[in-house]
């Protein structure tokens with residue numbers, strides 16, 4: 635059901651979102667739009683293209699925009715139907731910065747996954763998925779420059795399904811750990827989690843100068859926070875594991891991070907399905 639102010643009959647309003655780095659940002663931005671009264675089916679944020687699509691009346695946009703901008707991301711109106719690749723991709727130094735982000739995310743994703751097995755921590759494995767997912771999305775964005783919308787949607791679908799399977803794998807192995815508990819090695823666990831925090835902050839730096847608006851420390855926090863909160867939760871879990879000598883803090887954080895990751899994978903599949911239908 636549409637809210638009275640919104641109108642599915644008008645042409646959709648599209649904006650490019652600046653500052654999105656993480657698939658979890660999708661949920662945050664959609665929540666902001668809903669807080670301004672937009673119904674769930676009238677807002678869609680794509681993790682792959684960083685485009686928000688609103689089906690609302692034009693005169694309602696200022697109110698929604700205010701709510702969106704309170705999240706800290708930048709919103710730039712796209713005129714017409716040009717929803718192809720980000721025009722920023724034409725800039726070689728921007729593409730170079732994105733490759734650095736891909737290498738940092740995929741690289742640390744592998745390192746943190748290994749850390750999860752070494753220390754026996756499920757939370758580290760779940761957190762590693764987020765790196766792999768964010769790296770894969772940026773990687774696909776770079777590969778798909780110039781691809782048709784259909785091919786981009788197909789590859790996004792495969793990516794969403796693959797990430798979803800990885801997420802289910804971590805959930806299943808965490809369930810197994812609930813039944814066969816072993817206390818993780820807390821020191822090793824917190825070292826890998828602090829490494830994750832550092833890499834997430836480093837991954838924002840190459841993109842900063844390509845962003846309009848505030849390129850400062852506040853922006854670094856703003857654009858890495860959704861990942862940093864996860865990393866920080868693993869650090870706290872490691873402390874609690876050491877304190878109580880119990881596996882539970884690790885398992886609970888693992889479920890939380892994996893659930894968010896599965897939700898992100900679902901939004902990628904949802905977008906790809908919608909794009910394939912169009």
Ligand SMILES: [Zn+2]
Nearest residue numbers: 656764768861
């Ligand atoms: Zn992320």
